Amino acid sequence: MxxxxxxxxxxxxxxxxxxxxxxxxxxxxxxxxxxxxxxxxxxxxxxxxxxxxxxxxxxxxxxxxxxxxxxxxxxxxxxxxxxxxxxxxxxxxxxxxxxxxxxxxxxxxxxxxxxxxxxxxxxxxxxxxxxxxxxxxxxxxxxxxxxxxxxxxxxxxxxxxxxxxxxxxxxxxxxxxxxxxxxxxxxxxxxxxxxxxxxxxxxxxxxxxxxxxxxxxxxxxxxxxxxxxxxxxxxxxxxxxxxxxxxxxxLRADADYLDSLASAEYARLRSASAEGIELDRAGLAGLPDAMRHRVIALAAAEMGGENPSYERLLAAEALLRRQGSAGPVQLAGKVSVYRRVRTQRVPQDARGYGNLVFRTTGQPADH
Missing domain, CATH: 3.40.50.620 (HUPs)
Known part of the structure; x- marks a missing residue:
């Protein structure tokens, strides 16, 4: 060598x-x-x-x-x-x-x-x-x-x-x-x-x-x-x-898994409305807390908003209880959410009462 x-x-x-x-x-x-x-x-x-x-x-x-x-x-x-x-x-x-x-x-x-x-x-x-x-x-x-x-x-x-x-x-x-x-x-x-x-x-x-x-x-x-x-x-x-x-x-592995489940639930509960995006009240109320918060955050994100704080998520979630104000609750990024009440127009089968409606801030609610 x-x-x-x-x-x-x-x-x-x-x-x-x-x-x-x-x-x-x-x-x-x-x-x-x-x-x-x-x-x-x-x-x-x-x-x-x-x-x-x-x-x-x-x-x-x-x-x-x-x-x-x-x-x-x-x-x-x-x-x-x-x-x-x-x-x-x-x-x-x-x-x-x-x-x-x-x-x-x-x-x-x-x-x-x-x-x-x-x-x-x-x-x-x-x-x-x-x-x-x-x-x-x-x-x-x-x-x-x-x-x-x-x-x-x-x-x-x-x-x-x-x-x-x-x-x-x-x-x-x-x-x-x-x-x-x-x-x-x-x-x-x-x-x-x-x-x-x-x-x-x-x-x-x-x-x-x-x-x-x-x-x-x-x-x-x-x-x-x-x-x-x-x-x-x-x-x-x-x-x-x-x-x-x-x-x-x-935590990343956990978050990835929960986010994938939340995406599926969001697709199931989401519908388009004249105001923006609507989430089914009954389906949303039936979700575990961790999943419900993620679904609400996904609706805010689709409307162009930022990830809501924990306090804002709780405020939006509280709308589902039909107690107190029907909103709107302001979320980060010029997005708000309110609960549809009976004085508002809904489809003829009336299933839309109580749904959460997400809209951009400044857009009038359909009262």
């Missing part, structure tokens, strides 16, 4: 276990992608959403491996990236430029840099930045014909998300955290810790940017990250973050 061959084999044996683990997580995430209906002329494109931070930069380095030519000269994927500059901090353009240079050195192509304008009207700065960022990522994916956009969220991000949901008093869907896949978006690193992505950057010789807002106590998520989770780990013992991540996985 030649010295060169021996050196090559030794180099292959020295693959860092963490790199191998990260590649396996990404490989499993890519299996969530639907297969192409017809063979493509070129390999599908993966876009990494990269801020320059340790999580997304490590993800870019790991994803680059899947864009390398195989022994037969073909490639399973093309790998590119999108760097979104929110323009919210001094020097953000320089950070975006350095990030783009590192991505190109990793072999990613194309690498797009998109500058966005963050409009915070009606929402907090974090939500406004998130909205602008996802819009830019979706636009880039559509323009480039990407098969998926990869996001660098980690197990720690998931734990923080669950704690934020608990603090808001949210339901099962919110406590289920971030999904591994939603539409074009994949999160391959949800089982890796933030310390893992920092180590991956060191292994790859990358220089990540550390966003100062991640430790700024002015932001709720930053306080959860720097104060709440460390306190829980200290008081309850190590493993709290992983336990929260595990709870999110369990």
């Amino acid at each position: 030649s010295p060169e061959a021996g050196t090559t084999r030794a180099r292959k044996r020295r693959l860092d276990p963490l790199v191998g683990t990260a590649r396996n997580h990404l490989r499993a995430a890519l299996e969530l992608l639907p297969g192409a209906p017809v063979p493509a002329a070129e390999p599908p494109l993966l876009l990494v959403a990269c801020s320059g931070g340790p999580d997304s930069l490590a993800l870019a380095a790991v994803t680059a491996y899947f864009g390398r030519p195989r022994r037969d000269g073909t490639r399973a994927f093309r790998v590119g990236a999108v760097v979104v500059d929110h323009g919210l901090q001094p020097g953000s353009a320089a950070v975006a430029g350095r990030t783009r240079a590192q991505l190109e050195q990793l072999g990613l192509d194309p690498v797009q840099l998109r500058r966005v304008s963050v409009q915070a009207a009606g929402m907090g700065p974090e939500a406004a930045a998130r909205t602008a960022r996802y819009a830019a990522l979706e636009a880039a994916a559509a323009e480039l014909g990407a098969a998926a956009v990869l996001l660098g969220h980690t197990l720690d991000d998931q734990a923080e998300q669950v704690l934020l949901g608990l603090g808001r008093g949210s339901g099962t869907r919110s406590l289920a955290g971030m999904p591994a896949r939603r539409g074009l978006f994949l999160r391959p690193f949800l089982e890796l810790r933030r310390t893992d992505t920092e180590q991956l950057c060191r292994i790859e010789g990358l220089a990540p940017w550390h966003d100062p807002t991640n430790t700024d106590p002015a932001y709720l998520r930053s306080r959860v990250r720097t104060r709440v989770l460390p306190f829980l780990e200290e008081e309850l013992g190590p493993g709290v973050a992983r336990a929260l991540w595990r709870s999110a996985r369990i």
Whole structure:
């Protein structure tokens, strides 16, 4: 055996276990992608959403491996990236430029840099930045014909998300955290810790940017990250973050199952009316609480509303008892719901009395 061959084999044996683990997580995430209906002329494109931070930069380095030519000269994927500059901090353009240079050195192509304008009207700065960022990522994916956009969220991000949901008093869907896949978006690193992505950057010789807002106590998520989770780990013992991540996985499976049942019930109880959408009173009243709340939320969503709070769901549900006001009850997103009473026109068989009617706010009820 030649010295060169021996050196090559030794180099292959020295693959860092963490790199191998990260590649396996990404490989499993890519299996969530639907297969192409017809063979493509070129390999599908993966876009990494990269801020320059340790999580997304490590993800870019790991994803680059899947864009390398195989022994037969073909490639399973093309790998590119999108760097979104929110323009919210001094020097953000320089950070975006350095990030783009590192991505190109990793072999990613194309690498797009998109500058966005963050409009915070009606929402907090974090939500406004998130909205602008996802819009830019979706636009880039559509323009480039990407098969998926990869996001660098980690197990720690998931734990923080669950704690934020608990603090808001949210339901099962919110406590289920971030999904591994939603539409074009994949999160391959949800089982890796933030310390893992920092180590991956060191292994790859990358220089990540550390966003100062991640430790700024002015932001709720930053306080959860720097104060709440460390306190829980200290008081309850190590493993709290992983336990929260595990709870999110369990709750996601439960939420998916309940949502599928609710969709079937909604289709059974829903009918169109002149005002908007109508739900059958008797059928709705006969559902378990968890199912009834989901069906009401589905009606609000179809009318263009937001997910109602628990308090608003209870108020809408109370209309079914025929006690007190028949409404309307205001739901989030300019949607209201009222109970049809006997002074209103209903079909000749009178089965519509007591039904819940959902309409857009400002549309007059049919009294």
